[in-house]
Amino acid sequence: MTIQIFCDFDGTITETDNIVAIMKEFGPPQTEDIKNKVLSQDLSIRDGVSQMFQLLSTELKHDIIHFLQQKARIRAGFKEFIAFTQRYDLEFYVISGGMDFFVHPLLETSVSQEQIYCNATDFSGSHIRIDWVHACDKACENDCGLCKPSLLRRLGKKNALKIIIGDSITDLQAAKQADLVFARDFLLTKCNELEIPCIPFETFYDIQDYLLQRLGVQHETILERVE
Ligand SMILES: [Mg+2]
Numbered sequence: 001m002t003i004q005i006f007c008d009f010d011g012t013i014t015e016t017d018n019i020v021a022i023m024k025e026f027g028p029p030q031t032e033d034i035k036n037k038v039l040s041q042d043l044s045i046r047d048g049v050s051q052m053f054q055l056l057s058t059e060l061k062h063d064i065i066h067f068l069q070q071k072a073r074i075r076a077g078f079k080e081f082i083a084f085t086q087r088y089d090l091e092f093y094v095i096s097g098g099m100d101f102f103v104h105p106l107l108e109t110s111v112s113q114e115q116i117y118c119n120a121t122d123f124s125g126s127h128i129r130i131d132w133v134h135a136c137d138k139a140c141e142n143d144c145g146l147c148k149p150s151l152l153r154r155l156g157k158k159n160a161l162k163i164i165i166g167d168s169i170t171d172l173q174a175a176k177q178a179d180l181v182f183a184r185d186f187l188l189t190k191c192n193e194l195e196i197p198c199i200p201f202e203t204f205y206d207i208q209d210y211l212l213q214r215l216g217v218q219h220e221t222i223l224e225r226v227e
């Protein structure tokens, strides 16, 4: 059976949210007002994020990348998990509401570009402009920005077992469409509340262990293959 894994980036692969970190470090005071409007749902995520990035000069590009490369921490077990997906031919995709200019560099040593679906950015003007290249399809009316349920519909194969790994509200609609959900933080709370079956995780070792049992593969076999 084909297994397809769709994995969130911010707060899932990285331990914390990179957009929040960028705005804290580089954003002018107005970003705070915009953030509050998103939280109070007076602005969609898409509009709020667009407006926040439009406050940042395109000249900051390399400073932002450098800042995140220093600061962002990749969750324990991620590299090993990628090796595991390759060894067992599990399809692995990153679906991220983050931006290409920081998601790609942070994943460059572990995941190939074709596996990453995120927002594009335009640095040709004076300020950073987001291109929402994976917007909602006709079946979604949430104005998601990057639409995870739409991507799942597009990339998902008919008879595949679809797995979602995530941490926040933006993963919820995709989680509803998945066969198996690994959740932490807010997504975990929300899934429990809505009685969506899910498996809690803290590290990618937890997920690998669970899948090993599900795939019926013994640890010893894996160790032999690695050595
Ligand atoms: Mg997240």
Ligand SMILES: [Zn+2]
Residues within 6 Å of the ligand: 135, 136, 137, 140, 141, 142, 143, 144, 145, 146, 147, 148, 149, 150
């Ligand atoms: Zn959508």
